[in-house]
Amino acid sequence: MAGPAAPRRTVLKGAALAGMAGLGAAACSTDSKLGHAETPTPTAPVDLGEASEVPVGGAKLYKEQRVVVSCPAKGRYKAFSAQCTHAGCLLEKLEGTVGDCPCHGSKFDVTTGEVLHGPATAPLPEVPVTAAGGKLVAGPRS
Structure with missing residues (x-):
């Protein structure tokens, strides 16, 4: 004799969680050949603003x-x-x-790109950057 059917709410909740898990996996996909996530770099020059916003001996994150x-x-x-x-x-x-x-808690030295704490094992890819006229531009030179 079969057991009682699962309540509809439980089934729907399970389906929603399964869907969210799939989205999470897609958002955090890795390149299996490299063993780490693909990290695209700018393909066109990107204006970052005033060079003076980056402190000497420090760094600035441009999210x-x-x-x-x-x-x-x-x-x-x-x-x-x-x-x-x-x-x-x-x-x-x-x-x-x-x-x-x-x-996942990885930490990087942003002056060298090197991994300081995993789970990441590959360093951050370098991006070309130029300073001209007090402005910073990242990405390939035009």
Whole structure:
């Protein structure tokens, strides 16, 4: 004899959770050949604004442009993708020159792109950045 049927609410709740799990997996897809998330870099030059907004010896996160820029010395800039190489999440905040990924806790040195704490194993990809006329531009040169 079969047991009692599951209440409709339980079935619907399970279906909703299964759907959300599928979306989460799609949002955090990884490139199986590389073993880490694909991290696209700007394909066209992107204006980041005033170079003076990046402190010497520090860094600035440009969330909308998905880039993090550091300034190791006055007039010198280095940029990296701000998208975590583990699951593709956007770095949430900077603590000094350490970028934090909110999804799984990876930490990156945003002056070198190197992983400081996993689960990410691949460094942040470097992004070309230029300073001209007091402005910063990330991405390929036009």
